[in-house]
Amino acid sequence: MVLQQNMLSHMLLQIPLLILIGIIIGLSLNTRYHIKVTYSYALPGLLIASFSLLFWMLPRSLDASLSYPSYAVAKFTTLPLLIGIPLALCWHAITAITKGFFITQIISMLMVLAWLYIESPIRLCNYYLINEQQQLGYALLFLTLFISIYYSSKLFYCTHPSSRENTTDERQDVS
Amino acid sequence: MNVMPLPTGGKRTIYTMLVVFSSVILLMMIAGLVMRLSQGGVITLPADMFYKLLTAHGVGMVGIAGLGGSTIMWYFLRQYVQLHTSILITTLVLFLIGVSCILASIFLGDFAGAWTFLFPLPGHSMGVWTNEAAILFLTGLLIVGVAFVLFYLDAGRAIIQKYGSFSRSLGWPQLFSNSSDEAPPPTVVASTMVTIVNSLALVVGASILIMMIINILNPNFTIDPLLAKNMIYFFGHTFINATIYMAIIAVYEILPHYTNRPWKSNRIFLAAWTASSIMVLIVYPHHLFMDFAMPTWMLIMGQVISYTSGFPVLLVTTLGTLAIIYRSGIKWDAASALLVLSVFGWAGGVIPAVIDGTISVNQVMHNTMWVPGHFHFYLIIGMIAMVFGFMYFLIKDSNKGQDNALDRVSFWVYTLSATGFVFMFLASGKEGIARRFAIHFPEWQSYSAVASIFALFVIVAAAVFSLRFIFRLNAKKLMS
Amino acid sequence: MTLIINLLFVIIVGSTSLYFASSGFQAFTTESERRLRIEEKPTSLPTVELISSDGKVFKLQDYAGKYVFVDFIFSNCREICPAITQSFIRLNQALDQERNNRHYALLSITFDSEYDSISILQRHATALGADPEKWVFARVHDETELQLVLDAFGIIVIPRPDGQFEHNAAIHLLNKESQLAKIYDFEDTDMILQDWKKLLSTSLESNKPI
Numbered sequence: 001m002v003l004q005q006n007m008l009s010h011m012l013l014q015i016p017l018l019i020l021i022g023i024i025i026g027l028s029l030n031t032r033y034h035i036k037v038t039y040s041y042a043l044p045g046l047l048i049a050s051f052s053l054l055f056w057m058l059p060r061s062l063d064a065s066l067s068y069p070s071y072a073v074a075k076f077t078t079l080p081l082l083i084g085i086p087l088a089l090c091w092h093a094i095t096a097i098t099k100g101f102f103i104t105q106i107i108s109m110l111m112v113l114a115w116l117y118i119e120s121p122i123r124l125c126n127y128y129l130i131n132e133q134q135q136l137g138y139a140l141l142f143l144t145l146f147i148s149i150y151y152s153s154k155l156f157y158c159t160h161p162s163s164r165e166n167t168t169d170e171r172q173d174v175s
Numbered sequence: 176m177n178v179m180p181l182p183t184g185g186k187r188t189i190y191t192m193l194v195v196f197s198s199v200i201l202l203m204m205i206a207g208l209v210m211r212l213s214q215g216g217v218i219t220l221p222a223d224m225f226y227k228l229l230t231a232h233g234v235g236m237v238g239i240a241g242l243g244g245s246t247i248m249w250y251f252l253r254q255y256v257q258l259h260t261s262i263l264i265t266t267l268v269l270f271l272i273g274v275s276c277i278l279a280s281i282f283l284g285d286f287a288g289a290w291t292f293l294f295p296l297p298g299h300s301m302g303v304w305t306n307e308a309a310i311l312f313l314t315g316l317l318i319v320g321v322a323f324v325l326f327y328l329d330a331g332r333a334i335i336q337k338y339g340s341f342s343r344s345l346g347w348p349q350l351f352s353n354s355s356d357e358a359p360p361p362t363v364v365a366s367t368m369v370t371i372v373n374s375l376a377l378v379v380g381a382s383i384l385i386m387m388i389i390n391i392l393n394p395n396f397t398i399d400p401l402l403a404k405n406m407i408y409f410f411g412h413t414f415i416n417a418t419i420y421m422a423i424i425a426v427y428e429i430l431p432h433y434t435n436r437p438w439k440s441n442r443i444f445l446a447a448w449t450a451s452s453i454m455v456l457i458v459y460p461h462h463l464f465m466d467f468a469m470p471t472w473m474l475i476m477g478q479v480i481s482y483t484s485g486f487p488v489l490l491v492t493t494l495g496t497l498a499i500i501y502r503s504g505i506k507w508d509a510a511s512a513l514l515v516l517s518v519f520g521w522a523g524g525v526i527p528a529v530i531d532g533t534i535s536v537n538q539v540m541h542n543t544m545w546v547p548g549h550f551h552f553y554l555i556i557g558m559i560a561m562v563f564g565f566m567y568f569l570i571k572d573s574n575k576g577q578d579n580a581l582d583r584v585s586f587w588v589y590t591l592s593a594t595g596f597v598f599m600f601l602a603s604g605k606e607g608i609a610r611r612f613a614i615h616f617p618e619w620q621s622y623s624a625v626a627s628i629f630a631l632f633v634i635v636a637a638a639v640f641s642l643r644f645i646f647r648l649n650a651k652k653l654m655s
Numbered sequence: 656m657t658l659i660i661n662l663l664f665v666i667i668v669g670s671t672s673l674y675f676a677s678s679g680f681q682a683f684t685t686e687s688e689r690r691l692r693i694e695e696k697p698t699s700l701p702t703v704e705l706i707s708s709d710g711k712v713f714k715l716q717d718y719a720g721k722y723v724f725v726d727f728i729f730s731n732c733r734e735i736c737p738a739i740t741q742s743f744i745r746l747n748q749a750l751d752q753e754r755n756n757r758h759y760a761l762l763s764i765t766f767d768s769e770y771d772s773i774s775i776l777q778r779h780a781t782a783l784g785a786d787p788e789k790w791v792f793a794r795v796h797d798e799t800e801l802q803l804v805l806d807a808f809g810i811i812v813i814p815r816p817d818g819q820f821e822h823n824a825a826i827h828l829l830n831k832e833s834q835l836a837k838i839y840d841f842e843d844t845d846m847i848l849q850d851w852k853k854l855l856s857t858s859l860e861s862n863k864p865i
Binding site: 096097100101104107108111112115116119120121122148152155156157 | 259262324325328329331332335336340341342371374377378379381382385386389395396397398399
Binding site for chain 1: 657662664665666668669670672673676677683684685688811813815821823
């Protein structure tokens with residue numbers, strides 16, 4: 001509840017923590033029951049997560065979770081159940097291209113969201129102050145930068161596991 | 176290094192893409208001719224139609240250059256890494272859907288805000304087009320962007336699967352730490368560079384497109400116009416430059432067939448590509464010399480990098496081309512001739528570009544025909560010649576045999592008329608004739624009229640290239 | 656095949672729920688949802704007693720037969736309320752010059768019931784030179800009744816650390832049945848005047864006295 005008093009901690013601490021709880025549940029389910037999700041279910045699963053995330057990104061939904069108990073309950077259950085668990089179970093089951101597609105989409109979306117929060121002349125949430133909204137915008141901007149730099153540098157320096165075999169094969173060919 | 180054979184599905188998709196390329200190029204060239212004729216006073220075009228054609232010509236040419244470049248990149252990169260044909264087909268289909276949206280927005284919705292869709296023009300048409308038309312245009316561009324994002328994701332995935340990381344596929348171990356392993360082939364180096372810079376460009380481009388759509392829907396969300404312009408040119412400049420960096424792969428791969436000398440990635444080559452990948456990303460401020468609100472350091476960077484950005488890759492490519500053909504007993508046919516022409520067209524186009532990249536010159540020349548002069552130079556004689564050269568290479572072994580006199584004559588017609596056409600632009604720019612004007616003063620009209628004649632010949636030659644490709648392709652298919 | 660069916664299912668369910676969650680992709684914020692809802696269906700307001708700056712006790716329903724423009728302010732406001740008040744002044748001048756200028760009223764309600772006493776409201780009204788015939792400043796008896804009014808209008812007030820209040824600012828139009836009928840951006844006086852002209856002409860056509 002304390003986390004909800006400030007927009008920044010509501011959006012960037014409470015919501016991610018709730019998702020994280022879902023991820024932990026999902027991972028432990030996975031280790032205990034060895035759930036194997038195929039691609040035909042993994043992609044829709046991630047789509048469910050995206051739609052749920054979009055829903056909670058609507059300023060209206062955020063306000064409603066503070067005004068109406070029903071929305072509050074919905075928030076505390078759907079964030080772990082519909083976002084965290086699908087993420088934990090489905091992420092490893094999709095192809096590299098789909099992963100890349102999700103990551104690039106998230107980067108563009110975060111960039112746009114950051115701009116929306118910084119530039120919005122109106123208060124998007126009736127429960128929060130306009131300067132909190134701008135702080136949130138800048139926080140999102142840094143998050144976007146961080147994610148982009150993280151993934152780009154990963155592409156440069158993390159050696160893909162399957163490629164090690166390939167390159168050693170080639171080296172033998174050459175020699 | 177083993178070269179992997181192309182799957183039939185992939186081949187068929189490549190052919191389809193090239194047919195799409197030729198048809199769109201011809202249509203857009205005709206749109207260009209109509210605009211030049213109208214500026215020359217030969218025909219009268221209503222001003223609104225002129226700006227619709229200007230928009231269609233710009234967006235069409237940039238898009239199709241992207242598609243043409245991707246075709247070449249995919250065809251050759253597929254020989255080294257496992258690319259998915261299904262992704263290539265998805266790219267093509269999404270591209271066509273996006274193009275349909277764009278065409279509908281222009282010719283049904285009257286959108287005429289130029290391909291650069293500079294903020295805030297699309298949302299402020301003064302009643303010329305509706306907001307819906309502007310949104311359709313921006314959405315169309317977004318879909319085309321998604322198509323290319325998919326294409327590069329697949330390329331990036333495949334490259335990393337084989338080479339482990341981008342630093343290795345750019346040849347950094349060979350460049351920086353004297354690794355004795357064989358460096359990745361030029362195609363892989365170039366593809367990596369384009370994958371990196373275009374992914375960044377497309378992410379930024381998608382963001383500004385979505386921001387502008389939101390702004391049109393709800394004008395309360397204002398956009399800093401300078402930020403918007405920076406984002407648009409970061410995307411636009413990088414994207415159009417990358418088309419050449421993709422198409423140049425044709426030169427690296429095809430010329431060795433003619434000269435029996437391999438094109439190897441040596442350290443200078445690797446250094447040049449790495450340097451160019453950074454510079455192509457930071458050179459875009461040279462589009463904003465007229466914006467006094469830009470920070471001075473960015474403008475100075477724009478000028479300095481304009482001088483140097485093309486040079487590394489250009490230099491290694493031009494010198495490499497000379498080295499590979501010098502006393503090699505190269506067999507001249509349409510493919511090899513177009514490819515060698517393209518290298519020099521690209522090199523030549525850089526000269527007016529560098530002149531224009533100088534702040535003091537740009538202050539005077541920015542809104543003259545000089546600017547379309549420089550980019551038509553390296554797009555017509557460079558980029559497009561590369562794709563046509565590639566097309567001739569694909570049909571080389573058809574049963575209709577060797578190139579005939581028609582091909583040879585068309586090559587010279589294309590070379591001479593394209594050169595004449597771009598020099599008319601440059602000469603007009605030197606005389607201070609404004610660009611983007613629907614109607615020209617009488618004393619300007621003769622320039623456009625002469626340019627129209629050259630344009631007509633360019634179109635005839637391009638039509639011959641395209642038709643010969645389609646006919647010989649059919650013959651080849653019948654054979655197999 | 657399973658993939659396509661699953662995807663289609665998720666996309667349909669997902670977009671439908673987003674469609675409803677944003678009132679058909681039209682209202683993404685609570686504020687726009689409130690405006691959309693009221694424009695579609697005017698809502699009745701509670702019969703709470705108000706006290707005007709000259710001490711008169713009245714209800715919103717006493718205005719029946721007139722169009723009332725309502726805003727919510729507090730006299731100590733340093734940011735947005737002065738701007739709304741300027742809009743009210745401009746609106747008052749323009750409406751006064753129209754025909755049928757007896758058919759509207761302006762009402763400013765304070766939500767700082769702790770500080771804004773009757774005497775302070777009176778001073779505030781005099782300082783602005785508001786004509787009490789046309790433009791009334793008023794407050795509510797106590798916090799519970801205030802909350803009733805704020806909830807009915809959909810105003811959310813949050814106290815800030817610096818003693819000011821953050822609140823959603825708008826101009827609210829009550830129709831002749833004293834229902835909340837439309838909400839405007841407070842800068843949008845041009846739009847209000849346009850609508851006002853339309854309102855007058857339609858009432859004249861239907862031959863109803865307005």
